[in-house]
Amino acid sequence: MKVSELMEFDGSKYLKDENDYRLYLAQAFEGGDPVEIQAALGDVAKARGMTALARESGIAREALYRALSNKGNAEFATIMKVIVAMGLHLTLVKPEAAPKAAAKAKTAPKAAVAKKARPVAKRAGSASRGRTRPGSAAHA
Incomplete structure (x- = not known):
């Protein structure tokens, strides 16, 4: 055809x-x-x-x-x-309003999974928090 x-x-x-x-x-x-x-x-x-x-x-x-x-x-x-x-009228809204809400709903479960993995990384980094490394400008 x-x-x-x-x-x-x-x-x-x-x-x-x-x-x-x-x-x-x-x-x-x-x-x-x-x-x-x-x-x-x-x-x-x-x-x-x-x-x-x-x-x-x-x-x-x-x-x-x-x-x-x-x-x-x-x-x-x-x-x-x-x-x-047609009995209709136009209404203006910000284009980001609806997609952001939909995106948040879709990423909510992923964010929870990501948060479970973070404490391991935070613990490793939290030991050095507030301290300066030897050889840094604040320590010398």
């Missing part, structure tokens, strides 16, 4: 309800790629019904198809109209 014979993937066929729409868009926004965000908005628009979204947003249906395609170049105002027409 040739690549040209393959059908293009259409994510809108797999989006069934408002929760699917939100999760799909959240994933696209998390990636941060403007083309991916536009395409995801287009998929959600198709899944919800492009005609209804055009009516709610006040943007012509054909213009929405063009703007929300992979090759589209939608203005930010258009993106915001689409988001509002």
Whole structure:
């Protein structure tokens, strides 16, 4: 089979309800790629019904198809109209907040293992704590 014979993937066929729409868009926004965000908005628009979204947003249906395609170049105002027409709004958070919490949860067991190995190293180093080595500047 040739690549040209393959059908293009259409994510809108797999989006069934408002929760699917939100999760799909959240994933696209998390990636941060403007083309991916536009395409995801287009998929959600198709899944919800492009005609209804055009009516709610006040943007012509054909213009929405063009703007929300992979090759589209939608203005930010258009993106915001689409988001509002979908009954959504944007919220900004620091990108480190969620990944740090997830990373801490993943490394917690490893940290406990590392702490068990440390007392041996601390005992060896603690004997020389507070003392200076012979030949050092403080001892001479």
